Amino acid sequence: MKFDLLTILMAYLIVDAVFAIAFAITVRRHPNIGGPRCWLGACIVCFTGFLGISLRGLIPDVVSIVIANSLIISGGVCIWLGVRDFFGLRWHCSSLALFVLPAAALLSLFTVVWPSISARQITISLFIIGIGFLIIRDILRQRNLALLMETNLLIGFIGAEAILHAIRLITVIVMPASTGSYLLSPDQPDRIFFMLAFITGTARMLIMVTLISARLQDELNQLATQDPLTQLPNRRFLLERLKHGIDVERRGGKQLALLMLDLDRFKAVNDSLGHAAGDELLQQVAGRIQVRLRDVDTVARLGGDEFIVLLEDIAHTEDAARVAEEIVGDLSRPFQLLCNDRDDHDLGREVQIGASIGISLYPQHGNNPELLIEQADTAMYQAKESGRGCFAYFSEDLTIAVRKRIAMENRLRRAIVQQELRVYYQAQIDIASGGIVGAEALVRWHDPSEGLISPADFIPLAEETGLIVEIGEWVLRETCRQGQRWLADGFLPLILAVNVSPKQFRRCDISALVAAVLAETGFPAGQLELEMTESGLMENRDKAVEVLNNLRAQGVLLAIDDFGTGYSSLAYLKRFPLDVLKIDKSFIDDIPHLQDDMEITATIIAMGHTLGFKVLAEGVETQEQLDFLRLKGCDAYQGYLTSKPVQPEEFAKLLKAQYTSKAANHAEMAGQ
Template sequence: MKLRGNPKNKTNSKKNRTGFSEKELYSNNKIYFGIVTTGAVLLLSTLIYIISKILTWEKNIPSQNKELLKGMNSLKNISARLVIFAIILFIIITLLIISQEKDKKKIFQLAYYDNLTKLPNRRFFEDILQKFIEESEKFKQKVGLVYIDLDNFKVVNDTLSHTVGDGILRQVGDLIKGTLRQSDMVCRFEGDEFVVLLPGISGRNDAMNIVKRMINILQAPFISNEKKFYITASMGIAIYPDDAEDIDTILQYSNMAMNRAKENGKNTYSLFESHMNIKLLEKYELEEDLRQAIKKQELILYYQPQIDIKTGKMVGVEALIRWNHPTKGLIPPMKFIPLAEETGLIIPIGEWVLRTACSQSSKWTKKGFENLRISVNLSAKQFQQPDLVEMIVGILKETNMRPELLDLEITESVAMMDLDLTKRVLQHLRSKKINISLDDFGTGYSSLNYLKQLPINTVKIDKTFVDNITDDVSQQTIAKAVIDLSHNMDLYVTAEGVETWEQFTFLKFQKCDKVQGYLFSTPLPLDEIEKIISQDKGFIEKSN
């Protein structure tokens, strides 16, 4: 959630980029130039007065008094030079004043306007919003605030260049400005974020009409270096005083509405609703609890058996994280993993999962369970860490785990984000004898052809394909194709989410290698999975 600081506090500080307030910046200069200018004018006036007196006295001096006339001429020459000096000084002061006014405008531009788009910046927004609110109270009007965030703009900077990105930001600012009324104002906050102020509106309908125009105008392609780019935006609307009665709250609420628009699929807008605030507070509480959970060791691993389809025996387990919350009980990963991804907590959590799983595998090996593989999921953020391979290898050494017993699972979508990076990382891991599985296959956008390029061992068929595999002919065809082509490329196939004997029978007939799912076992805590491991019974015979 992209919440910002407290605009009220920033507004009260009244500091520009120089670190001084406007009053501090200009008052001393004005006093200084005022004193010098007054002094120059007085000096000039005095000198002119003296020269006029000298000329008067000179007329009354007898021509025979040459010494006195000579002295008068010297005094007159000195006074004339002083007059010239005073005039030059006056001109210099005038030029300095003009220069100061220009500098003042430059400083004002730096302090209140964005250098890239030339739009008002965040500080200008905070000052003007306060004035708009005061006027709306006076005239019983409403003020709309629209928080705008460009969708997937980071991709433009990363894949094209920051120069192209800057050009698009300028175009976006101009396009938004062109859709607004004369009384409205668009400001660039930072990065790819803009805020629009809509003073004097009657309510939500007015704001929505303007927002729809902005969304529509952004549907057109952006042109840069004769290339077309499509950039959309998510927008959130909050209304003063309907939704909030102070600057920081209305800004926060419009931001929350914008995030809801992103959750709803992007390229759309959302109005602030009061329940959003409740959900935000719950989210913050959960985030803080999750941070404490890492420190207090409230996270635990459950293990789901993976069954060899031929023998019916357990040949591996998948390590799945759970959160044993002190008051809310056992929290499943779907409730907190997305939050961990968003906040970056997935990095320490992912490392903890890997270390704990490797440590447990090493203990099982010492107990005599020598060939039991353990699967660990890698998140998108983990996979993008530059030290990922070093971290994994370090944990293997630290825990004395046999690398061939570790199976790292990455999703299809993660693998396809950057195919070259994926190949490099996976090749490095495979060189260490670590196994790689492509998880959730079929749910992303890759094709079977990409499997040839990836140094993987196993393809995991996603549960969504297994669910209807006995009733849907197309699902059966897909599953059969995945199994056959994977085997042709010397890859193993594991089917997830097997819940019925009909599903199992079909997969066995198609020669799928391994299965896992509730038909055989739910994910189990350590003590229960160890009982099953020690019994070494076949799951299929047991289920029959």
């Protein structure tokens, strides 16, 4: 079979038409994919150009040469622009003018001034080499690693075309071709060149089609493994990565951590500002989480406002906690939302949320992906129950404990509403006189089914869930009401001590609350004593001093509870306007058996008196303990030696018994 240039050009037309159809289908079905639209244009203009050369002789030679070669160069420019679009590089229509107009002008000039085939061949080859260089440069600049093999092949074939044109350029300069019978001449030296150019060009177009197919497959894979909103991996991808990570860590004897993250107060933002604002918030959250992670770590969105972070190859267990703390801190900062479904003009809305994180570790908490996710989820709910805005690790016994705690939390909330809580009172005794001078108010829970529930079981839960604030307010109000009733019944004035939890001290305006309760109940401020722990006061010392001064200004007495178990810092203790130091029960328990506890207790008593405080000892249960405290000059005590915490009616009986005893003593003394 004789392959002259006309045969090769006809083959070009057929192949070009086939690719044009393929690109047209791609453009129609996938209009958002960059590249095929320009490549379709390249096929159309190249087809027209090749057709013009094939029809040479039917139309004027000048028109045929100039238009055909200009269109062929335009096709090369379209391929270049399509490559830029495919790899995400911007381009402008002015790029066409940079090549097509100068090429057309040069071809026209050569046709008139230098009417030789060599001149036109040199012009076209130079432009094609230049376009090939630009295409290779742009591919290398923005190469997609997921399509590495395809892009390398594309670079190879475009480079091969450029090399062919460089060889042709040298050949034409050395052996100029004649102007006659160019297409049909059997001695045409360009026949081999055109055959090689046809092969490389066809291969290049096949690679472009392969690139499109690979991109479409990559998008399908992304849809299957990527969250469309945040562009993060989804649950499926995470499970695959986690399984691979477990296999790697098992062989290396290392550990990995899984962080389950749930946003706090996200529902409020979504409901109040609309779903568009909620979506934007999730996107910003994803960005902040990614900033905190290493390249080897993975963050995925499970759905809704739940994210999960996989930390691979961690050296220490606490490394996961450090990352969790950083993420919690980042997500606690305000977010600036630019959109709002309900009011398009309401831009720049600032919202503040938080995050709770549960942590499970491999291999401590599980040896398969599903179990690790379940354990991290359990730990995350534990973090939420601890007050939100924090993290929690999973432990082996945590699942059962969490279920019990959740059930108890629900019962405790119901107990508050159904008034199952009670205030008990434990007498405080003046050591010198032996008389009752006050009482500490202690909350108790009478459950209808289980009876009396120990404070050790529900007070920590109330602290973690924030219910302690509501409980503390109720105890304060109920104690003041009861104290006012005892005054109305004719009992002598008593100091009633109420505990203030650290969370209550931080979260509510305790000064305003006390003022409101005293005004509501009519209970004298001078008979109310508020007890606070060292740790609660030391968390924010400057604020603590301000609050204590406000309470002192109202006439309320102030005591520091469990002294000796916290900071015990004299430097800060003297700054607080306190009235009473309460020695913790742990120092009293082993008196007189442990010399250390006796010395510590004696030191606290002496120190308290030096600072001008009264000193009260907690947990006195034996006469030996009381004798020691009397010897060291302690002012008062409370404990089972005199009375355990009792209900108001029982405490009133103690007061009546004391009054009766005093009356009898006075009568006896008067009779003598």
